Amino acid sequence: xxxxxxxxxxxxxxxxxxxxxxxxxxxxxxxxxxxxxxxxxxxxxxxxxxxxxxxxxxxxxxxxxxxxxxxxxxxxxxxxxxxxxxxxxxxxxxxxxxxxxxxxxxxxxxxxxxx
Amino acid sequence: xxxxxxxxxxxxxxxxxxxxxxxxxxxxxxxxxxxxxxxxxxxxxxxxxxxxxxxxxxxxxxxxxxxxxxxxxxxxxxxxxxxxxxxxxxxxxxxxxxxxxxxxxxxxxxxxxx
Numbered sequence: 001x002x003x004x005x006x007x008x009x010x011x012x013x014x015x016x017x018x019x020x021x022x023x024x025x026x027x028x029x030x031x032x033x034x035x036x037x038x039x040x041x042x043x044x045x046x047x048x049x050x051x052x053x054x055x056x057x058x059x060x061x062x063x064x065x066x067x068x069x070x071x072x073x074x075x076x077x078x079x080x081x082x083x084x085x086x087x088x089x090x091x092x093x094x095x096x097x098x099x100x101x102x103x104x105x106x107x108x109x110x111x112x113x114x115x
Numbered sequence: 116x117x118x119x120x121x122x123x124x125x126x127x128x129x130x131x132x133x134x135x136x137x138x139x140x141x142x143x144x145x146x147x148x149x150x151x152x153x154x155x156x157x158x159x160x161x162x163x164x165x166x167x168x169x170x171x172x173x174x175x176x177x178x179x180x181x182x183x184x185x186x187x188x189x190x191x192x193x194x195x196x197x198x199x200x201x202x203x204x205x206x207x208x209x210x211x212x213x214x215x216x217x218x219x220x221x222x223x224x225x226x227x228x229x
Binding site: 004006031033035041042045048055056090092094104105108 | 119149151157158161164166208215216217218219220221222
């Protein structure tokens with residue numbers, strides 16, 4: 001039990017579909033993150049929310065749209081994706097103090113395949 | 116910008132062998148350094164960290180020393196077990212860019228044979 005739960009665990013979608021990934025944390029943290037994990041590449045930070053406000057957006061294509069309705073929930077809305085978007089999408093949370101020794105707590109990820 | 120480079124895997128070892136996974140970094144400020152581990156089917160979890168030069172992080176028999184002069188944070192374990200098979204990620208968080216921006220390496224997969 002990591003305290004960060006992601007659903008679904010696996011998702012297959014066509015390029016014209018619209019789907020959403022969900023993340024929930026039960027740790028009382030104030031910051032939440034989306035990372036993309038592709039084979040043999042560094043984890044890519046996509047979005048960061050602190051106290052429900054977006055504080056980081058790393059030039060992510062607009063076909064990825066995050067939403068953070070409260071400090072416990074984070075969504076990633078997907079539409080008109082490309083096959084190269086197939087990857088493991090990881091959600092993480094942290095206490096949210098913004099210090100450099102911030103420890104991240106990760107969910108198990110959603111394995112996304114775009115056909 | 117800041118970056119982390121770690122040795123390519125996979126690394127395959129026999130049980131009880133000595134492990135070293137190399138990690139070097141580039142940062143403009145004074146970063147904190149981390150090793151995270153990802154077991155099969157799971158998310159990443161923090162293994163150890165060091166927040167300033169010459170600090171040694173340690174956990175579960177793993178160690179890494181923050182070397183500012185060589186900008187390195189190599190992971191070591193004296194005697195690996197089959198249960199250590201996982202992917203290991205080196206990471207940094209630079210206080211100058213804000214603690215929300217943890218930067219990861221590409222990961223090194225470790226296989227330990229019985």
